[in-house]
Amino acid sequence: MRSAEFRRGREEGWRELEDLVTRVEKRGIKSVSADELQKMPLLYRSALSSLSVARSIALDRNLLRYLEALTLRAYLVVYGPRTSLIAGLSHFFRYGFPDAVRKAGWHILIAFAAMALGIAAGFVLVNSEAEWFNAIVPDGLAGGRGPSASAEYLRSVLFAPWDGFKESFIVFANYLFQNNSMVAILSFGVGFMAGVPTLLLLVYNGLIVGAFLAIHYQRGLLVDCIGWLSIHGVTELGAFILCGAAGLVVAEKIIFPGRYSRLEALAIHGKQAAIIACGAVAMLFIAGFIEGGLRQLINVTSWRFAFAAVTAVLWGVYFLYCGKGAQHALSA
Template identity: 30%
Template sequence: MTAGDFEHQNEARWAEYERLVGLMEKGKRSPEAEQLPRLFREVSLDLSLAESRMYGTRITERLNALVIRGYELIYRTRRGSWENVISFVSVRFPQAVRKEWRLFWLCNAVFWLPFFAMMLSAHHDIRWVQAVLGADGMASMEQMYGGKEEQLSHLRSEYGSNFMMFCFYIYNNVAIDFRIFAGGMAAGLGTLFFLLFNGLSIGASAGYVNHACNPASFWSFVAGHSSFELLGMVVSGMAGMRLGLAILQPGRLPRVRALVEASKQAMPLIYGAALMTTMAAVIEGFWSAQGIPYEWKYTVGIIGWIGHIAYFSLAGRRHAHAA
């Protein structure tokens, strides 16, 4: 095929692509906009063919300019679209959690069973809790949750401002979630270990507060952000276990390829966990530590847990049925 034949054969498609790009560059909406990605791929292929067959600079420069305009338009639209964010939060994230329902219940069991076992053991034998917390941990819990005034004064002296509390909590929460997620690279054992460890340590803290401190001070503080923080750990564990299973059971794929595919499946989970962790830090820094009546804090906490149960159970189902 000569350069002239190549240009004549594809001229109509190039003109349609250029017209559509021009409309979208001017901010005009077109019902044909959904065709742009397909046309972009076709023009990119034409450019590759023109270069490999050496059809001349006139054709290649024209096609190169069209490809650049289309790429910038598609990239700018995807990067700046809030619709993608809304779609992720309302549809793709809860769907991803439900899709991995087996991992969801596994990670919940690994975290919550030791949590409740350790918390309830304080009523029967406090030595288990003491062994987990150690002397420094028990002293810290007494200083923090000895009473409402002790809690507020400790927080003010420790962090100085709500913003600094937010910074500390998001650093701490992200570090925990990252360890849980990254532990999946050890064939999932690291993820299971960190979930178990956090369940034991948090349960021991709750049990010791109920035994030796002011329980209302503790539960009112953690109520508001607990659903975001603890479920965020569980979702991070799901993402880590997805990586671990790819290493243990790659199927017919090479392990590296299986790990890459598992990473793609885990991305919605880790993005969602990061969002939940950020929300937990916001609530923890700007709400939980304030001198607000306990009843209000408990109410917000209950709403948070009910909201998360409804969200993960129902959000995105209508879109799934439509698909």
């Protein structure tokens, strides 16, 4: 069948659908009448049927591309959400994210315990034998803060002067966000392997923190180090724990799918895990901003502890109470 023959009798409907879709995209759903609004799903299904036939009889590629683009645009208009990006993000952070976190209570406790175990183990190992530090912490991350580092050098890092707006809030904060988000997403993504790699990643990240604490403890700088870590660590480590908890949610539904098949259980509960992981990545963006610039702007240990306490309270209130008991849903 030639393209011209195929188009005859169908093209009028395609053009009408394209006109309606274009009007909605430019001026909103109110730009079409009630009759046109009722007709749009019929025109969309007709165009979708034409695309299916066109693919089976291998017509010219230009026509295929046109129908594919038209049906995709029409799908978003007919079945897409009727909310703006800002409204969607607002709903996510006001209701979706905190609610998903509250539902993952015991997963978060397990993730927290895994990281706490790593911190304790890292501290004990390095404090008993300093050379463990080199085995635990990569050279690039250590930055010279190893067993041979002097107390003066460690102190100079803890209280280093501010590098300026560009270096602190743009360059360094962006670097931190990229690296931290990659590790966090990995701990979520490997949850399908029964959660074992997720727990190992949490323990390993804890080992690194514990190793740094031990090195500073040996130089009499433990309190200053905890203050230096806490100012961003409340948000950053919290995000790592949440991503790990999201991975454990996935692991649970694979190991214990209940009355559903494993794929069905993942389809039902995977959204909760994804919401937690996405929200945790947003937390890492905030943590990168704090670590990249605010940590060195606030160069007094007591102030750092105060800032960390405030962030801990704010996150606690947010997760415990934000959107609690409310039934909110995005309008379809």
